[in-house]
Amino acid sequence: MPVAYEVPRIDALSAPPPSVQADVLVVPIAEEHSPAIFVEFDAAVGGALGAALARGEFTPKALETFGAAIVTGGWTASRILFVGGGPREEMGPERFRRMAASAVSVARQQRRARVAWLDVEPGRMEDVDRIDVLGEAFTVANFDGGIHKSRPDPRFFLTDVTLVSAAAGAADRAAAGRIVGDAVNSARVLINEPGNFLVPATLAEKAASLASVEGVTVEIFDERRLEALGMGLLLGVGRGSAEPPRMLIARYEPAGAPADVMLGLVGKGITFDTGGISIKPADGMERMKDDMAGAASVVAALRAIALLRLPVRAVAVVASAENMPGGRALKPGDILRSASGLTVEVNNTDAEGRLILGDALWYARQIGATHLVDVATLTGACIVALGKITTGLFGTPQPWVDTIRAAADRGGEKVWQMPLFDEYKETLKSDIADMINSPGRPAGAVTAAMFLKEFAGPGPWAHLDIAGTAWADEAKAWMPRGATGAIIRTLVELGRGPLPR
Ligand code: BES
Ligand code: MN
Ligand code: ZN
Numbered sequence: 001m002p003v004a005y006e007v008p009r010i011d012a013l014s015a016p017p018p019s020v021q022a023d024v025l026v027v028p029i030a031e032e033h034s035p036a037i038f039v040e041f042d043a044a045v046g047g048a049l050g051a052a053l054a055r056g057e058f059t060p061k062a063l064e065t066f067g068a069a070i071v072t073g074g075w076t077a078s079r080i081l082f083v084g085g086g087p088r089e090e091m092g093p094e095r096f097r098r099m100a101a102s103a104v105s106v107a108r109q110q111r112r113a114r115v116a117w118l119d120v121e122p123g124r125m126e127d128v129d130r131i132d133v134l135g136e137a138f139t140v141a142n143f144d145g146g147i148h149k150s151r152p153d154p155r156f157f158l159t160d161v162t163l164v165s166a167a168a169g170a171a172d173r174a175a176a177g178r179i180v181g182d183a184v185n186s187a188r189v190l191i192n193e194p195g196n197f198l199v200p201a202t203l204a205e206k207a208a209s210l211a212s213v214e215g216v217t218v219e220i221f222d223e224r225r226l227e228a229l230g231m232g233l234l235l236g237v238g239r240g241s242a243e244p245p246r247m248l249i250a251r252y253e254p255a256g257a258p259a260d261v262m263l264g265l266v267g268k269g270i271t272f273d274t275g276g277i278s279i280k281p282a283d284g285m286e287r288m289k290d291d292m293a294g295a296a297s298v299v300a301a302l303r304a305i306a307l308l309r310l311p312v313r314a315v316a317v318v319a320s321a322e323n324m325p326g327g328r329a330l331k332p333g334d335i336l337r338s339a340s341g342l343t344v345e346v347n348n349t350d351a352e353g354r355l356i357l358g359d360a361l362w363y364a365r366q367i368g369a370t371h372l373v374d375v376a377t378l379t380g381a382c383i384v385a386l387g388k389i390t391t392g393l394f395g396t397p398q399p400w401v402d403t404i405r406a407a408a409d410r411g412g413e414k415v416w417q418m419p420l421f422d423e424y425k426e427t428l429k430s431d432i433a434d435m436i437n438s439p440g441r442p443a444g445a446v447t448a449a450m451f452l453k454e455f456a457g458p459g460p461w462a463h464l465d466i467a468g469t470a471w472a473d474e475a476k477a478w479m480p481r482g483a484t485g486a487i488i489r490t491l492v493e494l495g496r497g498p499l500p501r
Contacts, residue, residue, distance in 0.1 A: 004192070005143040005185045006157040010135050010178045012170035013162065018044075018075045020164055023112035024067075025077045026103040028096075028121040029060045030088040037120050045080055046071035060084030062095060063102045063477050067110075077116070081106055091123025093412025096130055097137040101478035104141035108156050115158055119165040127167035133412065134163055135177025136489070140184050145192045145482050179307045180492055184485035186210055187300035191293045191470065191483030194286075195272030199243040200320035203271055203292055207299040207318055211250035213306045221247040229339055229363070233355040236336040236346070238321035240276050240329025245321035247360065249367070250299065252306045252314045261499050262313040264369025265302060265491060266360045268353045268376035269295030269320030276349030277325045278332055290483060291353070293470035294375035295320060301491035310495045315369055319360035323352045335433045339363060340455055345430040348438035353378045354448050355437055358455040365457040371400065371499050372461040374452065375487055381444025382465040390414045391469045391487055394449040395462030399500040404462050404490070411489035415464065424450045460500070464490075 017025065017040070027041050042049040045068035052058040058066035064084035070077060083103045085091045100117065107115050117134055119127070138161045146153055163174050190198065190206060198206070208218045223244040226235055231247070238245030248269075270291035274280060280288070295318040302316040330336075330349045337343050340362040344355065353376050364372055373395075382392040391408075393415040395401040401417055408415040427439035427447050435454065439447040449463045469486040472479050 002147050002152045002155060004145050004147050004189045007139055007178065007182050008142055008158045008161045010138060010161045010163065010174050012131055012165055012174040014166040015164055017118050017164065020116045020118070020162065021076045022116035022162055023114045024079045024081050024107055026081050026083060026115060026117045028085050028099055029082050030085040030091060030121050030123065031060060032088055033060070033121070041080060044070050044072050044075055049082060058082065058084070062086030062090070063098055065102060065106050067106065085121060085123060089124055091121070092125060093129070093133045093410070096123060096125065096133050097412055098478035100134050100137035101141040104138060104158060105477060107158065111156055113158055114160040116162040116164055119163060127165065128169050128173045131163055131165055131167055131170045131173040132177040135174035136181040136184070139178050139181025140485065141478070143185050143188065143480070145188070145480060176308055180304050180489060183300040183304035184488050186303070187296040187488060188483040188485045190296040191290050193289070195289045195322070198271050198292070199322055200238070200246040200269065200271055201243065203269055203295065203320050204246040204248045204318070207248050207295065208250070210299050210303050211316065213303055215254055216250055216252045216302065216306050219249045230337070231339045231359040232337040233344065233359045234319050234321060236330050236334070237323055237352045237355050240326040241322035241324035242326065243322045247320070247363070248318040250302050250316045252302055254309065254311060254313070257311045257313045261370045261501070262315060262368050263495060263499065264364040264372040265298035265314065265316045266357060266364050266372060266374035267295035267298035267316065267318045268292065268357055268374070268378065269318045270353060270356070271320060271322050273323045273352065274325060276323045276352060277329050278348045278350040279325055280350060287471065290471050291377050292320065293377050293466055293483065297375050297466070297485070297488050298491065300485070301488050301495070304488070304492045305495040308492070312495050312497055312499070314495060315364060315367065317360045317364040319356040321352070321356055323349070338455065342435065342454060343433040345433040345436045347436045351438035351448070354451045357452055361452060361455045361461070362457065365459070370459055372456055372459070373404065373464065373491065373494065375464045375466060375491070377467045377470050378465045379445045379448045379467055381441070383468040385418070385445055386416060386468055388468045388473065390416045392445050392465035393417045393462065394420055394446070394465070395460070396420060396453070397460060400460035401462055403500055404494060407493035408490040411493045413487060413490045415490070418446055418449070420446065420449060420453065
């Protein structure tokens, strides 16, 4: 089977552009580009840039590309690919990531394996921060998910990326970006895998091998262990499937990290969500293989945090089950007892994510996580509210939510806070148990989060609903169809701290 991606060599160095060796030089251009930059590169391509701009062939709006041959003597490379950045004030991490990815997509189509990015346009970013983002983006863009084709499409990957920058520390930041890009791609591979290739036991094994880097210890709990821990919610969801549920715990405890904080990353790992007895309609159900994106994301983030040697204790807790309507499956109306002791009347077996996360959040707190974040493809209602563009952010107290929002801003990911007013709690009332799991359509993303809150215990907790953002339905210049790896960068940024006390 072919691999889905290759991690290119990435160098960062300072050099005059004519001396840079590559199959193509990528030059970013903002709409309000500086005349000096323009003159040097326009001369190199014999005026082709100026002519294209004059004819309106190249504007340079965001992500437009324009390729031209270098016709002047004295240059080592033979081609320049100009990539538009749009207005400079818009050129933050997300824009640079998409510019790099758009350039990679052109380079790969043209079979150019060695690419150099000339870092001549700062946008609205600090120089070294940009190098980090570029190192990551060039790695993420070197991906082709069609690994199950018996006759794979002709595949072509970049081998070498040179980031030409004079910024101090650029080489280290490029290497850091590459680590994050590699982690993002490893998650995308898992998320793309169909349900017959990935069941809870294999998800746990693959996640364990991703997390097995220096400084990390990994444990997998099988169904007997889950039984002993009283994890009735996770076991209940798993009961309708021939494939038993699993929980994975990966701890990163670097020497010298502050002892009084521990970041807890909790992920939803439903390897396939049929809905169970409250079965989903056939149309689009195949998408539900991505219902373990939260699990893949938290494990990938922990891997990157450990490889970057960030000075923070962190644990990833993944709850995994297959939600199936088998003969022993949960039935609507069944009552489950959670590890925390709370009882739940399951009025809808398709609201399974909040059930397994209830046990996982409780366990993460139990083993000492002080600052919790869970990541889950939790609700269709979140897609109704925010579409495919924005991740739903919920949590308490506000400084913790603000910390996560700031991490998302640095990482160039879109999150938007949703409310958790106490009044919503009424919707969870059950006549015969502590709560129901599915209050119905109004504010569905909020009431799901209210359910999770009951299991998060005292202390900071946040919930990221990636139902809309985990999967791209349409290919874009910067991202193919399929798993996106959303929110991993935000979690890694969170790991850089500081965490609010
Ligand atoms: N995994 C789904 C949520 C989902 C739906 C993610 C569509 C991505 C696309 C989740 O388990 C689910 O089924 N949620 C239900 C909850 C309802 C029964 C309260 C939903 O959103 O319909
Ligand atoms: Mn469901
Ligand atoms: Zn689900």
